[in-house]
Amino acid sequence: MTQQGASLHTPRGPVMLDIAGCTVxxxxxxxxxxxxxxxxxxxxxxxxxPAQLKALTASIAVLRSPALLIAVDHEGxxxxxxxxxxxxxxxxxxxxECWDRDVAAAAREATRLGWTLASELRACGVDxxxxxxxxxxxxxxxVIGDRAFHRNPNAVAHLAVALHGGLHAGGMPAVGKxxxxxxxxxxDSHTHLPTDERTLDALIVDDLVPFGAMIGHGLEAxxxxxxxxxAVDALxxxxxxxxxxxxxxxxxxxxxxxxxxxxxxxGARSAGDMVQRADAALAAGCDVVLVCNDPEGADxxxxxxxxxxxxxxxxxxxxxxxxxxxACLV
Numbered sequence: 333m334t335q336q337g338a339s340l341h342t343p344r345g346p347v348m349l350d351i352a353g354c355t356v357x358x359x360x361x362x363x364x365x366x367x368x369x370x371x372x373x374x375x376x377x378x379x380x381x382p383a384q385l386k387a388l389t390a391s392i393a394v395l396r397s398p399a400l401l402i403a404v405d406h407e408g409x410x411x412x413x414x415x416x417x418x419x420x421x422x423x424x425x426x427x428x429e430c431w432d433r434d435v436a437a438a439a440r441e442a443t444r445l446g447w448t449l450a451s452e453l454r455a456c457g458v459d460x461x462x463x464x465x466x467x468x469x470x471x472x473x474x475v476i477g478d479r480a481f482h483r484n485p486n487a488v489a490h491l492a493v494a495l496h497g498g499l500h501a502g503g504m505p506a507v508g509k510x511x512x513x514x515x516x517x518x519x520d521s522h523t524h525l526p527t528d529e530r531t532l533d534a535l536i537v538d539d540l541v542p543f544g545a546m547i548g549h550g551l552e553a554x555x556x557x558x559x560x561x562x563a564v565d566a567l568x569x570x571x572x573x574x575x576x577x578x579x580x581x582x583x584x585x586x587x588x589x590x591x592x593x594x595x596x597x598x599g600a601r602s603a604g605d606m607v608q609r610a611d612a613a614l615a616a617g618c619d620v621v622l623v624c625n626d627p628e629g630a631d632x633x634x635x636x637x638x639x640x641x642x643x644x645x646x647x648x649x650x651x652x653x654x655x656x657x658x659a660c661l662v
Contacts (some may be wrong), residue, residue, distance in 0.1 A: 372403070378466060404458055524599065
């Protein structure tokens, strides 16, 4: 892969990529300088210690201006990429169980955990986490399971808004996922293309309640699900303009960043090769596409993909970056 046209002063583009290890290789540096790239997502393999993580994020921050934004899936429970020297964040279901006993105490704990998560990541140069999970626990999806706060949409909304407040206090934006709700579909979109047969009206009074509440409280970003809702559209939500434009942008008046879920997942493969998947995601209304664990696919995308300029992308990226204030030291 060769990249052209990139310079130190390059606007953030519509692609978020990963890297292989604990430092940036020369080939990865070239990839991250490509003008189509706007951010980097970290995994467990990118972490050894807080000092190493700070050095890694600093090496990425100086590559470009404005700096590429750095993200991680750091929800708690099963999905916490950095563990040694970081506070253990429990699965969000524990907050739901607390909510059943004491609503006020559960909200306070959600805010505390949001601040802990954000302040520890920000102190190491990570800009945001793909959290919170807004899916409902229908006791059907093993991949969601205890990542969900609760079955009750009002409980999920209450706890997610409280967590959002803690994230803000720690200098971090939030990304609600997986719109319009992955909790009812039994299949795992990492390995299959799940289906949810419910109608839009049924989803609006149930799974979409937390998304509406979070949007009302200034949610900065949303990630759609690689799930098909055939009563609404034959396409997965992440490739569906009905979901992303008609429902999310128009009906819910959401004006933040829409991140695709990883285009390497099995649930995303229905659109074709990596370039076709990226085209389908942007055409549907995604602002940023994630390409993870597929360096060859990333290189093919960056060398052949020429998306049309999106006037709203810089503003939406800047809104994410604007939430990143001075990190709280841990």
